[in-house]
Amino acid sequence: MSTTEAGGRIAIEVTVNGTRHRREVEPRLLLVQLLREDLRLTGTHIGCDTTYCGACTVIVDGEPVKSCTMLAVQADGAEILTVEGLARDGELHPLQRAFSENHGLQCGYCTPGMLMSAHALLARNPDPDRKQIRKGIQGNLCRCTGYHNIIAAIDAAAAAMREGK
Amino acid sequence: MYPAPFRYHRAATVEEAIARLVEIGEGARALAGGQTLLVWLKMRFDEPTDLVDIGRLPGLRDIEQEAGRVRIGALATHARIARAPLARQIPIVGDCASGIADNQVRSRGTIGGSLAAGDPSCDWPVLLTTLDAEVHCRGPSGTRTLPADGFVQDLYATRLEHGELVTGVSFALPGKGSAGAYVGFKRCAPAFPTSSVGVQLTLNGDDCTEARIALGSAGLTTIRAKAAEAELRGRTLGAGVIAKAAAAAAAAAEPVADQRGSPAFKRSLIDALVKRGVEVARRRARGETVEVSHEYY
Known part of the structure; x- marks a missing residue:
């Protein structure tokens, strides 16, 4: 059992577009916030905030998810692909x-x-x-x-x- | 629109999760895929002090068949079930699994979570009631098995006790001549259904020997339309018989007015969905392949 105190942080590790990141995050941090505000990958947008619009869609371990409806701690250990990871060597996907x-x-x-x-x-x-x-x-x-x-x-x-x- | 702070616990075993939920008490919630719970937390409909993450518990996502029964682990996602051979073998299961919300929600949302949320708009309680399924639970006082019918007791209330988790569901493989359909109508894929209907019939030609009908988004909980079933059971299916059953189902519904529609609109929708569900079940019982699911504009 791993656990945090209220307002405390928990260590997670995610691989985003092939780069591994280790972060200490608040458990309530949403995956989309981790991507946009911490990793500065602002290509993933926040639209409706209510699991409708899909603007925040990223691929987590091969499955599309709405990153506004997933906690960053739930992505601990995951491989994530965002829109920034589509182009290769300056060539559009x-x-x-x-x-x-x-x-x-x-x-x-x-x-x-x-x-x-x-x-x-x-x-x-x-x-x-x-x-x-x-x-x-x-x-x-x-x-x-x-x-x-x-x-x-x-x-x-x-x-x-x-x-x- | 972000959750209030909470303590986070990641359980390694079911026992550990139950013990922690009991120890913390009323402020604790179990988190599986989060496709219902996280939406509530973001809107602050609920402000738990602690989340116990059960999403990684081992051995709870399998889909198995043994001795004429199907068993689905609580952490099986809608997408996993929709892609399983089971979804083609028992088409009503595929109708439900592949129609819930959208691709992204189905990647994360789980069958156990859909039951435990106690939301009358969730689809699995309706489907499982239609199939006369059992819900397997484990809590501080051990394991128990509850019927899916009546598992959701009231709006957001289930028969689960505090600290008790859904570990899986099981139901009998439909027998010879038994076929069903799960149909719903919604405004767009990500929306909850405006209404949904599960129909399972046992037919000998057009003679109906057994019928089960359940309604979703039709009241404060899943509604079993027993009067509608009685209109079909022991009768030969024809337009008149089906129309009577559909009318009985619409009468059994207790829809509330909301942004999805008026009670009158929802009743007329249920009437139409029952007719469609019976028709598809009848065609499937004859061996036809029919693709149905939630419809939207």
């Missing part, structure tokens, strides 16, 4: 390129969460049909695009990734 080319965003607020949900979808299903794409982003709300171009972007990214581009 195929999903990022497809969102740009297909105009899959307007204001961009929901985009990091959309990208991470799409990433989780394509990891399990590299060749989804449009209905499966819609289901893949069912937990992400967008207030401007009307979704059509987001779905087109994910479709295009899936095709590009299957061709190894």
Whole structure:
């Protein structure tokens, strides 16, 4: 049993985008706060704060989660992927390129969460049909695009990734 | 919108978690996936002094079948159940598991948490009532098994005693001619259902020999629609019989007005969902593959 006093801190270790971090955190610290305020990875957005909008979606041990609804202590020992971890060596990830080319965003607020949900979808299903794409982003709300171009972007990214581009 | 401070305990065993919950008393809550509890804490609906994290307890996430019964560990996530062979073998289980909230919530939320939350909008208590499941619990005075029907007693209140944890659920594999469906309607994927309905029928052709119907988001707790079941049991399914059952289910509901709709709207929804659930169960009993789950706009 590990335990803390009220207001006390607990040591955790997380690997974010391949880099290991050790931190002493308050148990009530949310994962999204750890990412944004402590690790300064502000690509992960806070939208609704109530587990609806999905703007804060990150991948924890291969599964998409809403990082506003997970405590940092619950992520102790986890491998986390955020939107900052998608691009490699200055090259956009195929999903990022497809969102740009297909105009899959307007204001961009929901985009990091959309990208991470799409990433989780394509990891399990590299060749989804449009209905499966819609289901893949069912937990992400967008207030401007009307979704059509987001779905087109994910479709295009899936095709590009299957061709190894 | 952030939780008030609390002490955090990470239990290594079920025994340790129970002992700590008992020792701390009323201010302690068990934390599993947190998809209900953390939302409450962030809105400060609840301000526990201590959280006992049971999310990493070993041996509580397995899905097994033995001697004609299915057993699901309390920490099995909705996603894990939705991807298990069980979800295709018993489609009503897949309907429920794959329809709860959205992909992200299903990654973290657990079947045990869905029961222990005592929220009438949670789906597993409804599904498990439909399947006449048992809830396996362990607490300071040992283990006990409770029926899923009646496990949620009142709004946010279950039959769990303080310090008692759900460790798993079990139910009989549906027999020959037995098929079901779990259907719900919600405004968008992440939202709780406006209404949901579980239907399990045993059919011989169109003759219904057994029926169980449970309603979710239809009152302050899970509602078993016994009058609706009685309309089907011993009858030959036809439009008139199904319409009577649907009307009886709508009458059994005790929906409250909220942002999801008026009581009249919810009753009409339940009427329609029962009809759909019976129809899908009937087709599945004939061996058809039918995909249903929570519907949303």
